[in-house]
Amino acid sequence: MNDRTPSGAGWFESVDPGNVEGAATGIRDGSAAAPRDWPVQAVEAGFADGEDDYYDRLREATLAATAAAVEEAERADDRQLAHAVRAMDDCERTANELAERVAEWAGTLFDDAGTGVEYARTLAESDPDGPTERRVVDLARRVASLADERDELRTFVQQQASVVAPNLAAMAGPVLSARLIALAGGLGSLAKMPSGTVQVLGAEDALFAHLRGQASSPKHGIIYTHEYVRNTAPDQRGSASRALAGKLTIAARVDHYSGERKPELDDELDDRIASIRSRGGDE
Amino acid sequence: MSRPDGVARRTIDGAERLATRGAPVYGEPTDGEWRLWDARRSKLGAMFENGMETGLSDGDAVLYLGAASGTTVSHVADFAGPTYAVEFAARPVRDLLDVARDRERLFPLLKDARKPETYAHVVENELDAIVQDVATRGQARVAAENRRFLADDGRLIAAVKARSEDVTRDPDSVFDSVLSELEETYELLETERLEPFHDDHLAVVARPR
Numbered sequence: 326m327n328d329r330t331p332s333g334a335g336w337f338e339s340v341d342p343g344n345v346e347g348a349a350t351g352i353r354d355g356s357a358a359a360p361r362d363w364p365v366q367a368v369e370a371g372f373a374d375g376e377d378d379y380y381d382r383l384r385e386a387t388l389a390a391t392a393a394a395v396e397e398a399e400r401a402d403d404r405q406l407a408h409a410v411r412a413m414d415d416c417e418r419t420a421n422e423l424a425e426r427v428a429e430w431a432g433t434l435f436d437d438a439g440t441g442v443e444y445a446r447t448l449a450e451s452d453p454d455g456p457t458e459r460r461v462v463d464l465a466r467r468v469a470s471l472a473d474e475r476d477e478l479r480t481f482v483q484q485q486a487s488v489v490a491p492n493l494a495a496m497a498g499p500v501l502s503a504r505l506i507a508l509a510g511g512l513g514s515l516a517k518m519p520s521g522t523v524q525v526l527g528a529e530d531a532l533f534a535h536l537r538g539q540a541s542s543p544k545h546g547i548i549y550t551h552e553y554v555r556n557t558a559p560d561q562r563g564s565a566s567r568a569l570a571g572k573l574t575i576a577a578r579v580d581h582y583s584g585e586r587k588p589e590l591d592d593e594l595d596d597r598i599a600s601i602r603s604r605g606g607d608e
Numbered sequence: 609m610s611r612p613d614g615v616a617r618r619t620i621d622g623a624e625r626l627a628t629r630g631a632p633v634y635g636e637p638t639d640g641e642w643r644l645w646d647a648r649r650s651k652l653g654a655m656f657e658n659g660m661e662t663g664l665s666d667g668d669a670v671l672y673l674g675a676a677s678g679t680t681v682s683h684v685a686d687f688a689g690p691t692y693a694v695e696f697a698a699r700p701v702r703d704l705l706d707v708a709r710d711r712e713r714l715f716p717l718l719k720d721a722r723k724p725e726t727y728a729h730v731v732e733n734e735l736d737a738i739v740q741d742v743a744t745r746g747q748a749r750v751a752a753e754n755r756r757f758l759a760d761d762g763r764l765i766a767a768v769k770a771r772s773e774d775v776t777r778d779p780d781s782v783f784d785s786v787l788s789e790l791e792e793t794y795e796l797l798e799t800e801r802l803e804p805f806h807d808d809h810l811a812v813v814a815r816p817r
């Protein structure tokens with residue numbers, strides 16, 4: 326409901342007949358407990374000249390309202406996914422950093438002190454003795470809860486990625502999909518990138534070094550974490566990451582423009598990688 | 609069985625098939641201005657194909673719940689009058705918008721069919737028919753909630769999907785519970801399984817109590 330449309334009134338209430346944007350807002354934000362004979366009411370209210378005119382205006386308003394609502398819904402979803410995967414990485418990094426501090430500190434207090442997030446989890450369960458120990462154990466508890474939050478975020482990313490980008494998520498896995506979307510600045514931007522750019526997404530530092538003439542051109546960015554690049558023999562990796570980037574780009578385009586799941590895309594990638602791996606030497 | 613004049617049997621690709629007149633939507637074959645209505649891709653198409661009495665006529669005012677990308681509702685809008693298409697998933701609605709742009713009286717709405725108050729300020733009352741294909745849990749409740757849009761002599765034409773209610777239960781027992789819940793608000797006129805076109809779907813034609 327917006328402040329102009331009283332609940333229970335028709336979508337055209339207090340909308341000027343020529344104002345499509347206002348009409349679209351009325352469609353999106355209005356509400357009513359019960360339907361009424363809106364075509365007749367709109368004509369009586371002077372909003373439309375007759376039934377045909379009313380339906381023409383309704384058509385224009387519903388098309389505008391629904392197009393805007395779709396765009397908003399989709400924009401929202403891929404942005405949320407990008408935030409979630411970044412937050413997941415932040416939690417991971419911070420948990421590890423604090424776990425190191427905990428290990429160093431605990432090492433001065435306890436004989437059986439260990440290292441890492443797992444040790445922090447164990448320490449978090451113990452009863453501190455005195456104010457110093459209380460501080461260390463409390464810090465260990467923060468580490469444990471950050472690690473829990475990272476796990477929750479990962480679960481969320483895993484669920485959302487296949488909603489936002491079903492084909493990309495099937496091919497790249499949910500977490501890598503989310504990272505690609507985050508690096509590209511959205512699913513729409515990813516879908517518009519040439520596959521050569523997707524191939525080196527996340528390797529911007531190496532790419533700029535190369536452009537300054539200080540390094541060879543990077544063969545892969547974040548897609549290196551994909552099993553199809555990592556577990557392919559080094560001399561075939563260039564071909565594998567080119568092939569993977571090509572298919573991921575197609576998947577992102579299908580996800581952005583149609584949203585329909587196309588399992589045959591995964592099969593094509595599987596076949597392509599199998600043939601690269603069975604071949605000796607790079608192209 | 610009666611059929612709207614706008615739904616014809618035509619010989620298309622060598623076989624007699626259902627067809628409506630309108631802009632093609634999903635790559636279906638055409639014969640002049642008629643385009644094939646593929647019963648395998650449409651539960652309402654399968655109901656016509658199986659000879660069910662839907663009560664639909666040319667020019668009817670229709671509320672379509674669960675429009676998805678518009679495959680079936682495009683055929684409905686071809687023969688009906690004002691057709692309101694409700695779908696709550698944003699992705700398929702992108703295609704539904706294209707279908708609606710090609711039709712004069714098809715109104716797309718990105719709304720949740722479980723919340724009729726969010727579109728009762730747009731959809732008119734006294735409708736001739738509700739076509740429901742939401743394939744989600746609580747299909748009987750969706751029908752009951754949307755009863756408010758139907759004229760007293762209007763029709764509910766629903767495709768009930770057993771697996772959407774409960775994948776573990778036997779479809780027949782799922783249908784029994786959905787039907788008994790439906791009977792609180794509707795009087796059942798005809799029910800029929802949609803085999804061979806759609807597995808484990810029950811088609812229901814009903815009128816408000």
Ligand SMILES: C[S@@+](CC[C@H](N)C(=O)[O-])C[C@H]1O[C@@H](n2cnc3c(N)ncnc32)[C@H](O)[C@@H]1O
Binds near residue numbers: 675695697721722
């Ligand atoms: C089987 S598909 C419909 C296919 C479509 N009727 C056709 O034949 O072209 C079911 C659709 O119902 C939609 N749906 C499920 N629950 C819904 C709800 N509560 N409100 C609106 N749409 C819903 C789903 O998103 C899905 O697109």
